[in-house]
Amino acid sequence: MNRRLFVVAALGLGGCATVAAPPKVAPTPQAFGELEPLYSAQAGREGLTIQVASSGCTAKADFAFYVDRRGGEVTLAFGRKRVDACKSFGANPAEFVFTWDELGVEPHIPVHLLNPVVGRAGP
Secondary structure, rough: HHHHHHHHHHHHHHOOOOOOOOOOOOHHHHHHHOOOEOOEEEOOOEEEEEOOOOOOOOOOOEEEEEEEEEEOOEEEEEEOOOOOOOOOOOOOEEEEEEEEEHHHHOOOOOEEEOOOOOOOOOO
């Protein structure tokens, strides 16, 4: 008898049963596939500075961020709203500052960043 059938039978016969929740597993890199890879992220007095890949048309408005506050901890993730469709010969990184007020985060609270950090390719 498989486990699901056993649980269903126990619920039907026993009336009330407790099923343990599955263990929490760390997310795989594929779970964050929509997050923008960052070349760097630096917390400063005024805000968080991120550096991302750009073909010449990337703007700060092209990014959205998600802030999650749980148990006194802050988790932050950045995603790109629009793809940089420019075609330039020298792709350079773009750097954007998101102020703590803009992010809705107090500057002295530790922030856990979910975006992957990658090395810059090319010259």
